[in-house]
Amino acid sequence: MKLFVDTGNLKDIEALAALGILDGVTTNPSLLAREPGDYRQILRQICQTVKGPVSAEVVATDAAGMLREGRDLAAIDEHIVVKVPFTRDGVKACRTLASEGLRVNVTLIFSAAQAWLAAKVGATYVSPFVGRLDDIGATGMTLIREILDIFDHSPFTTEVLVASVRHPIHIIEAARMGAHVVTAPAAVIDQCFKHPLTDIGLERFLKDWEKAQAARV
Numbered sequence: 001m002k003l004f005v006d007t008g009n010l011k012d013i014e015a016l017a018a019l020g021i022l023d024g025v026t027t028n029p030s031l032l033a034r035e036p037g038d039y040r041q042i043l044r045q046i047c048q049t050v051k052g053p054v055s056a057e058v059v060a061t062d063a064a065g066m067l068r069e070g071r072d073l074a075a076i077d078e079h080i081v082v083k084v085p086f087t088r089d090g091v092k093a094c095r096t097l098a099s100e101g102l103r104v105n106v107t108l109i110f111s112a113a114q115a116w117l118a119a120k121v122g123a124t125y126v127s128p129f130v131g132r133l134d135d136i137g138a139t140g141m142t143l144i145r146e147i148l149d150i151f152d153h154s155p156f157t158t159e160v161l162v163a164s165v166r167h168p169i170h171i172i173e174a175a176r177m178g179a180h181v182v183t184a185p186a187a188v189i190d191q192c193f194k195h196p197l198t199d200i201g202l203e204r205f206l207k208d209w210e211k212a213q214a215a216r217v
Contacts, residue, residue, distance in 0.1 A: 001175045004053070004183035006163065008032040010045055012186040017049055024053035026105070026127075026163065026183040028083070040076055047077035055105045055125075057083035058093075066093035074102050081105045081124060086114045091121055098122030105161065112146040119151065119158035125181065129164035130174075140164070141173045148178055168192045 002023040005016055008031035016022040025046050032039045047054050056076070058069040066089060070082040074097075081103040084090040094104045098121065105125040106118035110133060115126040128147060130140025147160050159180035165171060168191050174182045 001179055002181040003189070004055075004161070004181055005189060006031070006165070006183045006185050008035045008042060008046075009186070010035075010042065010049065013046055013049055016186065016189060021189075022050060022052070024055075024181070024183075025050050026055040026083070026161070028055075028057045028107075029059050043073070043076050043080065047079040050079070052079060053081045053103070053125075054079050055081045055083040055107075057085075057107065061085075061087070061089065063089040063092040063096075066090065067096055070097050070102065070104075071100075083107050083127075086118060091117060094118060094123055095121035098124070107163070109147075110143070112143060112150055115147040115158075115160070116150055116154075119154070119156040123158050125159050125161040127161045127163040127183075130162060130170055131164035131166040133164075134166070141170070141177070144174060144179055145177055 003021055004024040004026050005013060005022060006026045008027045013025060032042060035042055043056050056073045058066045060066045060069050066084050070093060073082055074080050082097055083105040084093050085108045086106050090106060094106055097104050103124040105127055106123040107127040109115050109126050109128040115128060118126045128143050133140035133143060144160060144162055161181040161183060162174040162179045163183050165182060165184040165188055167188060171182050171184060
């Protein structure tokens with residue numbers, strides 16, 4: 001399963017890329033609005049850092065506007081994936097952009113039927129939001145299982161990009177189900193590195209080493 005980070009912060013992206021674990025980045029207008037500077041330049045820098053898929057989202061809500069913005073975003077860098085919301089206009093825009101050879105990430109997916117329709121019009125990725133479903137009392141990971149089951153029985157090449165990830169358990173469950181990609185905030189990825197027994201074990205090893213060295217003096 002590929003790992004994307006969900007952020008517009010270049011420092012966070014650089015830190016994860018330096019570890020060799022990062023495959024791509026997802027952004028949205030809210031995330032980019034938090035960063036100072038021109039969003040086009042920020043996206044260009046992200047692409048140069050990651051050299052993998054970088055989702056950049058349109059803000060238009062009509063198909064014509066999505067097409068115009070999507071083509072403009074795609075021109076920033078070859079790694080850009082145009083991100084459109086799942087609406088009727090979004091589906092229409094996805095079909096056209098995909099037919100032009102552009103990669104499209106259809107976001108705000110909350111049902112298997114939506115994912116299926118997005119895949120039918122050539123989406124490169126569908127982004128189901130598991131955390132937001134959990135927030136309303138549903139089980140977000142159940143949706144991932146449903147979509148993967150549908151795609152396993154279909155000729156689609158669309159990849160399931162698990163989004164709205166709130167904790168490492170979401171990441172592990174997605175991997176166990178066979179999701180193609182997971183995108184998570186940098187803070188959630190950081191949690192994957194942490195375990196109290198690792199810290200205790202390292203501390204014990206270092207103390208034992210210090211004692212051994214002191215005994216040799």
